[in-house]
Amino acid sequence: MMVGPTHAPMRMCVGCRLRAPASELIRFVAGGDLRLLPDPSRRLPGRGAHLHPDPACFALAERRRAFGRALRLSGVADTGLLAEHIRTVVKPRGTTDDEAPMPRHDPAR
Ligand SMILES: [Zn+2]
Numbered sequence: 146m147m148v149g150p151t152h153a154p155m156r157m158c159v160g161c162r163l164r165a166p167a168s169e170l171i172r173f174v175a176g177g178d179l180r181l182l183p184d185p186s187r188r189l190p191g192r193g194a195h196l197h198p199d200p201a202c203f204a205l206a207e208r209r210r211a212f213g214r215a216l217r218l219s220g221v222a223d224t225g226l227l228a229e230h231i232r233t234v235v236k237p238r239g240t241t242d243d244e245a246p247m248p249r250h251d252p253a254r
Pocket residue numbers: 158159160161162163196197199202
């Protein structure tokens with residue numbers, strides 16, 4: 146059945162637990178030492194999990210230890226790298242007009 150406009154695979158955000166096209170989520174995997182590695186190109190091997198590039202989702206996932214559970218880790222995940230990645234991809238929702246929130250469409254200038 147056709148549900149969405151695209152044929153994109155759906156993944157669940159470990160933060161808000163909503164399903165979204167994989168392309169809208171950040172994939173991450175667990176590296177050594179329980180360290181979470183953001184995988185923007187979705188190429189890293191191993192069990193991956195997905196998260197919206199949204200600090201709110203990150204906070205939710207961290208609070209309920211969803212990272213470790215999603216990746217079947219035996220300890221508390223080190224979320225430092227992932228947190229940093231999210232900070233770099235999320236544009237602050239400022240009120241200034243001179244910065245586009247998302248560089249999705251290229252404004253002709
Ligand atoms: Zn989310």
